[in-house]
Amino acid sequence: MNSLMAEMGEKALALGIPLTVQLDLTYRCNERCVHCYLDHDDHGEMTAAEYKKLLDELAEAGVLFLTLSGGEIMLRKDFFEILEYARSLMFSVKLKTNAVLIREEEARRLRELAVESVQISVYSHRAEVHDAITLLPGSLEKSIEAARFLKSQGLRVMLADVLMRQNQQDYGGVKALAAELGVQFFLDPTITPMMDGDRSILSLNVNQDALQKVMRDEALVGNVEEFCSIPNGASEDDLESFPCSAAHTFCYVSPYGDVYPCVQFPLPSGNVRRTPFLEIWNQSPQLNEVRSIHLRDLPSCSQCVHGNTCTRCPGLAFLEGNMRGPSTQDCEKSFARTGIPSKNLEAKRASANGQSAVRGLIQIQGVSISSAPQTA
Amino acid sequence: MSGEVRTQRELHSPGKQYVARSTQIAARRIGDEIMIMSGSEATVYTLNDVAAAIWEEADGATAIQEIVERRICKEFDVAPEVALQDALALVEELAGHGVLVVSEAPIATKMLGKDQR
Numbered sequence: 341m342n343s344l345m346a347e348m349g350e351k352a353l354a355l356g357i358p359l360t361v362q363l364d365l366t367y368r369c370n371e372r373c374v375h376c377y378l379d380h381d382d383h384g385e386m387t388a389a390e391y392k393k394l395l396d397e398l399a400e401a402g403v404l405f406l407t408l409s410g411g412e413i414m415l416r417k418d419f420f421e422i423l424e425y426a427r428s429l430m431f432s433v434k435l436k437t438n439a440v441l442i443r444e445e446e447a448r449r450l451r452e453l454a455v456e457s458v459q460i461s462v463y464s465h466r467a468e469v470h471d472a473i474t475l476l477p478g479s480l481e482k483s484i485e486a487a488r489f490l491k492s493q494g495l496r497v498m499l500a501d502v503l504m505r506q507n508q509q510d511y512g513g514v515k516a517l518a519a520e521l522g523v524q525f526f527l528d529p530t531i532t533p534m535m536d537g538d539r540s541i542l543s544l545n546v547n548q549d550a551l552q553k554v555m556r557d558e559a560l561v562g563n564v565e566e567f568c569s570i571p572n573g574a575s576e577d578d579l580e581s582f583p584c585s586a587a588h589t590f591c592y593v594s595p596y597g598d599v600y601p602c603v604q605f606p607l608p609s610g611n612v613r614r615t616p617f618l619e620i621w622n623q624s625p626q627l628n629e630v631r632s633i634h635l636r637d638l639p640s641c642s643q644c645v646h647g648n649t650c651t652r653c654p655g656l657a658f659l660e661g662n663m664r665g666p667s668t669q670d671c672e673k674s675f676a677r678t679g680i681p682s683k684n685l686e687a688k689r690a691s692a693n694g695q696s697a698v699r700g701l702i703q704i705q706g707v708s709i710s711s712a713p714q715t716a
Numbered sequence: 717m718s719g720e721v722r723t724q725r726e727l728h729s730p731g732k733q734y735v736a737r738s739t740q741i742a743a744r745r746i747g748d749e750i751m752i753m754s755g756s757e758a759t760v761y762t763l764n765d766v767a768a769a770i771w772e773e774a775d776g777a778t779a780i781q782e783i784v785e786r787r788i789c790k791e792f793d794v795a796p797e798v799a800l801q802d803a804l805a806l807v808e809e810l811a812g813h814g815v816l817v818v819s820e821a822p823i824a825t826k827m828l829g830k831d832q833r
């Protein structure tokens with residue numbers, strides 16, 4: 341299945357087809373997760389009619405894999421109307437939800453509509469930790485109940501955990517909980533900056549020691565020796581490759597109709613309320629700029645020893661100020677994985693050392709100045 | 717939705733056979749192929765151009781015999797009896813995987829894919 345999927349992915353890439361789109365239905369949420377990158381106010385969400393028109397356009401464009409996310413998707417009263425329409429257009433639909441509002445009846449309907457999978461956000465197996473992150477008392481219990489309802493319907497369920505300081509000891513517990521429920525488990529070690537560029541929540545990221553522990557956990561990464569092997573740098577073929585699928589076979593549409601290369605890459609590229617999706621996909625200068633970038637075009641990363649193995653996210657690089665620059669969070673992951681600093685981290689260290697040296701020089705000058713009167 | 721999966725012997729019976737796309741799968745045309753995801757089997761299929769043509773015509777209201785006569789024979793320059801035999805084999809295989817639904821009567825198409833591009 342994977343090779344056939346890869347083959348179809350390559351075909352979609354060659355044909356310029358957006359095989360996968362994430363569509364957020366709302367930014368409103370019944371949880372207030374401390375690490376969330378969204379503004380939860382409603383600034384004018386698209387109506388069900390607008391979503392249906394967009395779904396028609398996405399089907400026309402060749403989108404097969406559709407992720408419906410938010411915000412909390414179940415807060416939309418017309419959620420099932422939109423989902424039913426999407427399934428009538430034969431999208432393969434994946435849902436991302438906290439599942440607090442999914443009870444037996446909703447699980448049954450999701451099964452009837454044959455959604456591909458349901459991803460539930462769970463940050464700890466302990467209610468006191470999970471609920472302190474979601475700021476919704478009782479949320480872990482509700483989410484786990486929902487996972488059981490969905491599983492009992494025969495749906496594919498995944499528990500998605502985000503690694504942060506508050507729960508860094510608990511991912512093993514969530515993994516065990518997933519095993520007990522008979523569902524999949526996924527751990528994301530990356531905190532994403534706010535979509536408006538506010539980076540304050542990055543302080544929730546775990547430190548290097550904790551990240552290294554995760555990267556060397558066989559239960560998570562499989563073959564540690566292979567996963568953490570010394571990188572060789574990018575080959576000529578690697579240099580011709582694209583950084584990721586954003587704008588190539590993937591894009592993101594916000595609840596307000598804004599199109600971005602990815603949910604983690606908030607470069608405004610058009611709005612489906614004003615312009616048909618396919619026109620944006622084919623003609624947006626922003627999307628065309630993103631898809632013009634090869635690894636060879638990244639000044640630092642193309643020269644980096646991690647060039648061919650790094651998980652560099654161009655969206656995180658963009659949020660750091662330069663879509664052709666490095667993503668320091670991914671540099672830190674590569675460092676945690678291999679013990680070898682990236683070109684970017686080396687430059688930052690050198691810069692920090694340089695600053696220290698300058699500060700030292702200023703201090704010396706200060707001493708000489710301050711001592712001057714004493715000697716005068 | 718009415719309709720049921722039939723065995724090969726039943727498919728070869730003289731009456732008309734109607735085929736419809738299952739409501740339980742996802743599908744899209746990628747270039748000259750149709751890509752089909754069967755969530756229940758966690759399987760992906762691709763259909764070549766001939767199979768894709770049958771898939772596209774599988775609206776529940778058109779008999780497979782008509783699909784073969786009207787589209788396959790015309791587009792692919794193949795003898796009717798050979799085309800029908802191959803089409804029935806394909807339909808049987810896809811029905812066995814839950815991708816198509818087969819019935820001796822037309823199949824109601826509420827919630828069937830209205831767009832198989």
